[in-house]
Every structure is written in C-alpha cells, then in structure tokens.
Amino acid sequence: MKKMPLKTILVLCILFFLPVMFLLFLYPSKHNYNPLDIVDNNVSELQFFNSNSEEEIQLEDHITIIGFLGSEPVNHVIAASNLKELVYDKFKGFKKFQIVFVLPNGAEAKAVQLQKEINNYDDMRFWHYVFGEPNDINNLFNSLTSEEALDEKLFTDHVFIVDKDLAQRGRIDDREDKEKEKNETIYPLYSYDCIEVAEVKNKMSDDLRILFTEYRQKRKGNFDSSSRRVNDLNANDK
Numbered sequence: 001m002k003k004m005p006l007k008t009i010l011v012l013c014i015l016f017f018l019p020v021m022f023l024l025f026l027y028p029s030k031h032n033y034n035p036l037d038i039v040d041n042n043v044s045e046l047q048f049f050n051s052n053s054e055e056e057i058q059l060e061d062h063i064t065i066i067g068f069l070g071s072e073p074v075n076h077v078i079a080a081s082n083l084k085e086l087v088y089d090k091f092k093g094f095k096k097f098q099i100v101f102v103l104p105n106g107a108e109a110k111a112v113q114l115q116k117e118i119n120n121y122d123d124m125r126f127w128h129y130v131f132g133e134p135n136d137i138n139n140l141f142n143s144l145t146s147e148e149a150l151d152e153k154l155f156t157d158h159v160f161i162v163d164k165d166l167a168q169r170g171r172i173d174d175r176e177d178k179e180k181e182k183n184e185t186i187y188p189l190y191s192y193d194c195i196e197v198a199e200v201k202n203k204m205s206d207d208l209r210i211l212f213t214e215y216r217q218k219r220k221g222n223f224d225s226s227s228r229r230v231n232d233l234n235a236n237d238k
Contacts, residue, residue, distance in 0.1 A: 036161070036210045039190055040168035044143040046100070049130035052108065057100060057128045063211060064162045065099045067194070068141060069129075070155025071107050073114040079157045079194035081118045086200045087208070088127060094212055096164065098126045102140060104154055105131050144168055145190050158191035161207060169211060171203075 043059065051057045059066070065087065069076055083099065091097050103111055111129040132140075137154050145168055148158045161169040174189035192204040 034210075035214045036169040036207050037172045038163075038167045039170040039172065039188065040143070040145040041166075042143055043162050043166045043168050044140045045166065046130055046140070048136040049102065049132040049140075051128055051130045053128055057098075057130050059100070059162050059166055061164050062096045062098050062162075063094070063164060063208070063215070064097075065159050066144075066162055067099070067101050067159035068137065068150055068154060068156050069101045069103050069107075069111075069114070070151065070153040071104050071110075072153055072155070073101070073103060073107060073110050074117065076155060076157065077114060077117045080114060082194050082197060082200055083159065084118050084127070086197065087204060089122065090205065091208055091212075092123065092126050097212075098128060100128045100130060102137055102154075103129060103131050104134055104137060107131065145170075147188075147190060156191075157195050158193050159204075160191050161204075161211065163211060164215070169207065171207070174203075 045060060046058055049057070065083070067079075067083070069080070073080070080101075088099055101111070108129075108131060111131075115124070115129075134154060138150065141150055141156075144160050144162075146156075146158065146160070148156050150156050163169055168190070170191070171189040173186045175184060175186060189203065193199050
C-alpha cells in the first residue's frame with residue numbers, strides 16, 4: 001500500500017480537529033448571554049379596553065409589542081408597515097407572540113382602513129387593535145417607562161416590548177462598543193422608534209430573539225435569572 005504523504009495527513013488532521021476545537025470553545029458559553037433587561041415591572045393589563053376580535057386580548061402570558069396609534073392611525077401607515085414587515089412577519093410563528101395597537105374609542109373604522117393599507121393578505125391573527133377611553137390610554141401608557149410622550153391625538157411612533165409577566169423589557173445600557181471603550185455616559189433604550197428602520201430591524205429584532213431564547217431556556221430548565229445584567233432601574237442610582 002502506498003504510504004500517505006505527511007502533508008496530506010496534517011491537512012486531514014486539521015480538517016478533522018478544527019471543527020471539534022471550535023465547538024469546545026463554544027460549549028462553555030452555551031448559556032452565557034445577557035437576558036433582556038427589565039426596565040419596568042408594573043405594566044397595566046388591558047382590562048379597560050375592547051377589541052373586535054373574537055378572542056380576549058391580554059398582555060399576560062404573551063410576548064407583546066405594544067404601540068399607540070392615536071385617533072388618526074392611517075396617518076401613521078409607515079410606522080405600522082415597518083413594524084409589520086421587519087418584525088411581525090419575522091416572529092409571527094413564535095408561540096404567544098403578538099402585536100397590540102391601542103387606539104381611542106371611535107377609531108375602529110380607521111383601524112380597519114389602516115389594516116387594508118398594510119396587509120397583503122398575510123396571516124394577521126397575532127396583530128390586534130384595542131380601543132378605550134383617552135384616560136385609560138394615558139394610564140396604560142404611563143405604566144410604561146418612556147422618554148417619549150403621547151401627542152394630543154394619543155399617538156407615538158415608539159413601541160414597547162412587554163413580556164409574559166407584564167414586565168417591560170429594553171436596554172438599560174444602550175451604548176455602542178466604541179462608546180463603552182470611551183467610558184461615555186450610560187443611556188437606556190426603553191422603546192423602539194418604528195420610523196427608524198435600522199433600530200427596528202437590528203436592535204428590536206435582536207432584543208426579541210434574546211427574549212424568546214430566555215423563555216426557551218426557562219422551559220428547558222436552563223435559565224439562571226442571576227445572569228441578568230440589571231433587573232431594577234434603581235441599580236444605576238446606587
């Protein structure tokens with residue numbers, strides 16, 4: 001039998017062991033990731049709102065993106081379309097995921113019109129509109145932590161992530177790596193601007209993936225809540 005050249009043997013060894021070594025490096029950090037920060041623990045439920053859906057719309061036990069479209073939702077079709085195309089279409093297959101838009105009573109027909117503007121006959125079962133009195137809308141919004149405010153028509157182009165336990169999720173430290181290297185002041189990310197495509201496509205999508213990973217690990221019994229970066233906004237003030 002012809003003896004295999006030493007060079008060939010070395011190449012085969014490298015090809016065999018390199019993937020193994022790569023997996024070994026990955027294994028210790030299998031569950032070493034930073035869960036999405038809790039930025040508010042007291043988000044209000046939707047008990048004072050109604051919808052045209054046959055099912056009861058609630059936040060508890062769901063991973064929800066909640067937004068406020070105001071009394072003229074059709075004027076904000078760009079924000080709604082960005083959210084549908086960049087987030088809803090990507091995550092609608094995940095269990096217990098939903099998008100809920102809050103509008104004042106009387107805007108039901110305008111919500112239907114908006115739906116026609118953004119829906120290309122896709123599955124919209126997990127995209128909901130709920131309606132309530134202005135005071136209840138303001139109370140719900142105020143239960144969220146935000147640097148934004150609703151305008152006079154009860155609209156904001158920012159949306160929020162709420163987990164299954166009615167806790168608002170976001171980033172307590174939203175600095176880029178370069179900003180951290182320069183030790184610049186920490187600033188948070190409580191909500192996501194639907195007009196900013198990059199923010200929705202990158203930051204919001206990444207944060208949702210992290211949250212789904214957390215719940216998947218909880219189901220498997222692999223989640224360690226002590227690994228959370230910060231679970232109380234007041235931690236930054238100590």
